[in-house]
Amino acid sequence: MTHWLLVMPIFIPLLTATACAFSFRARSLSSVISWCGAIANLCVAILLMQQVISNGLQVTAFGDWKAPFGIVFVADLLSASMVLITAIIGIAIVLYSTADLRSKPFYAIYHSLIHALLAGVMGSFLTGDIFNLYVFFEVMLITSFGLMVLGANKEQVDAAVKYVVLNLISTMVFLLAIGLLYGATGTLNMADLHAKVAQLPDTTMMLISGLFLFGFAIKASAFPVFSWLPASYHHLPSAIVALYAALLTKVGVYALMRVFTIVFDLVDSGYQPLLIVIAGLTMLTGVLGAASKFNIKRILSFHIISQIGYMLMGLAIYTPLAITGAIFYIIHHIIVKANLFLIGGFLKRKQGSDNLRELGGAYSAMPWLALLFLIPAFSLAGFPPLSGFWGKFLVIKASLLTEDYLLAATALFVGLMTIYSMTKIWAEAFWKPLPENAAAPITLTWKENCLYITPIAVLAVITVLIGLMVEPIYQLAETSATNLLNPQPYINAVLGSDSTPYATQLSTPSLSAAPAGGMQQ
Numbered sequence: 001m002t003h004w005l006l007v008m009p010i011f012i013p014l015l016t017a018t019a020c021a022f023s024f025r026a027r028s029l030s031s032v033i034s035w036c037g038a039i040a041n042l043c044v045a046i047l048l049m050q051q052v053i054s055n056g057l058q059v060t061a062f063g064d065w066k067a068p069f070g071i072v073f074v075a076d077l078l079s080a081s082m083v084l085i086t087a088i089i090g091i092a093i094v095l096y097s098t099a100d101l102r103s104k105p106f107y108a109i110y111h112s113l114i115h116a117l118l119a120g121v122m123g124s125f126l127t128g129d130i131f132n133l134y135v136f137f138e139v140m141l142i143t144s145f146g147l148m149v150l151g152a153n154k155e156q157v158d159a160a161v162k163y164v165v166l167n168l169i170s171t172m173v174f175l176l177a178i179g180l181l182y183g184a185t186g187t188l189n190m191a192d193l194h195a196k197v198a199q200l201p202d203t204t205m206m207l208i209s210g211l212f213l214f215g216f217a218i219k220a221s222a223f224p225v226f227s228w229l230p231a232s233y234h235h236l237p238s239a240i241v242a243l244y245a246a247l248l249t250k251v252g253v254y255a256l257m258r259v260f261t262i263v264f265d266l267v268d269s270g271y272q273p274l275l276i277v278i279a280g281l282t283m284l285t286g287v288l289g290a291a292s293k294f295n296i297k298r299i300l301s302f303h304i305i306s307q308i309g310y311m312l313m314g315l316a317i318y319t320p321l322a323i324t325g326a327i328f329y330i331i332h333h334i335i336v337k338a339n340l341f342l343i344g345g346f347l348k349r350k351q352g353s354d355n356l357r358e359l360g361g362a363y364s365a366m367p368w369l370a371l372l373f374l375i376p377a378f379s380l381a382g383f384p385p386l387s388g389f390w391g392k393f394l395v396i397k398a399s400l401l402t403e404d405y406l407l408a409a410t411a412l413f414v415g416l417m418t419i420y421s422m423t424k425i426w427a428e429a430f431w432k433p434l435p436e437n438a439a440a441p442i443t444l445t446w447k448e449n450c451l452y453i454t455p456i457a458v459l460a461v462i463t464v465l466i467g468l469m470v471e472p473i474y475q476l477a478e479t480s481a482t483n484l485l486n487p488q489p490y491i492n493a494v495l496g497s498d499s500t501p502y503a504t505q506l507s508t509p510s511l512s513a514a515p516a517g518g519m520q521q
Contacts, residue, residue, distance in 0.1 A: 013119035024108035045087040068192035072128035092455035099451035159232035170218035177211035191494035219252030234297035238345020246338035275316035283309030323481035325394025332387035339459035361434035387466035
């Protein structure tokens with residue numbers, strides 16, 4: 001059963017995508033198939049998470065070709081939690097799309113593509129070798145490009161070209177790095193690479209690791225290679241951009257975390273000072289771009305960039321506390337950012353625009369939506385006790401403990417500017433009266449309102465629960481960070497050694513008793 005659990009998060013979305021493609025003429029059938037696939041994937045993700053927590057790291061080798069010779073899938077706490085969050089987002093997007101995109105001619109094909117995209121995302125989280133990481137990146141690139149051009153209008157095609165050009169550059173650099181790495185070590189299994197990379201000459205290691213850093217930085221939308229994101233995301237339908245905002249850039253950050261802990265040591269690679277600078281500039285440029293915009297999707301798109309900076313900040317500091325904060329922040333941000341885009345899309349559907357100058361009166365017309373907006377908005381800005389506060393607290397505390405004061409000051413300033421952006425959306429869209437020249441709000445049916453609001457409300461509740469029940473998420477993030485920075489147990493498990501056991505238990509006294517500052521060493 002364990003082996004099937006590792007495969008099913010990829011198999012179920014691919015099967016669902018195929019079934020939706022064959023039923024493209026029957027929209028109702030496509031919706032049912034998509035729903036069933038999303039629910040099945042969530043069930044499998046929950047079982048996989050439970051299996052990892054109970055029994056430790058799970059490994060399956062295809063065709064009984066053991067690592068490092070065969071293809072392996074690996075599920076640890078980090079990858080299993082990412083698969084679970086991806087499945088949650090998948091259900092939310094499927095539900096929201098039923099109301100938002102059902103009238104579109106591409107509706108059935110859309111469902112096929114989003115499930116194929118989810119398969120690529122989950123495969124990236126579960127793969128144990130770098131070449132298959134490249135394969136799943138390609139699945140994501142192809143399906144995301146297909147989703148971008150579904151509307152076939154001029155703006156979407158123009159956005160898709162900008163999106164695909166830089167991502168193709170990332171893909172080529174990534175493939176070049178893989179070729180050089182295989183030529184230098186004779187293997188692409190991450191666990192096997194750990195020891196072999198350490199034997200490479202310093203110049204060879206710096207060259208290869210630098211190529212990986214550049215390729216993944218584009219995927220993560222880090223400074224200075226982030227221009228594709230704000231140039232393309234705001235043209236997309238709300239359901240699609242919410243899916244992209246939640247997952248695509250996080251896969252890039254996840255890949256950076258894996259490669260620069262298990263394969264390369266970030267400090268030994270020589271790129272730690274550069275990554276610190278990149279993290280600070282990513283935060284700063286993203287938030288300044290958001291502050292200058294008056295379109296909700298543009299504001300939120302730039303905020304994706306600024307929040308990626310916090311995640312890179314945790315990796316760049318490279319202490320257990322910092323990486324704990326980065327993992328916590330990823331979990332928080334996936335939920336919050338998807339929800340903000342869904343809320344923005346609902347406002348656009350109701351009032352016909354997402355330009356703040358053309359919006360207004362949402363608080364008096366829909367006070368419940370105003371509350372649902374404040375929860376993810378305050379969380380993104382870092383208000384306690386919501387989830388965003390704890391992620392920012394951990395990475396900023398880690399930067400102070402390592403005396404990276406400028407980076408900490410940058411993070412605090414970016415938090416203040418995030419408050420400004422969220423306040424701007426609140427004041428313009430919710431608080432001020434609806435402009436006289438604006439179109440009258442559209443009246444939706446009860447069913448449509450439920451389909452829009454249910455995923456928004458559920459994601460808002462998850463955000464509150466993460467903030468109020470912080471201890472389990474902190475323990476998960478802390479244990480995952482410990483395993484990343486001490487990869488030998490992971491290596492032993494993947495390669496079949498019976499050495500040090502892999503840490504999984506979230507309720508051990510050492511973890512539950514450890515204060516937040518106890519991991520700064």
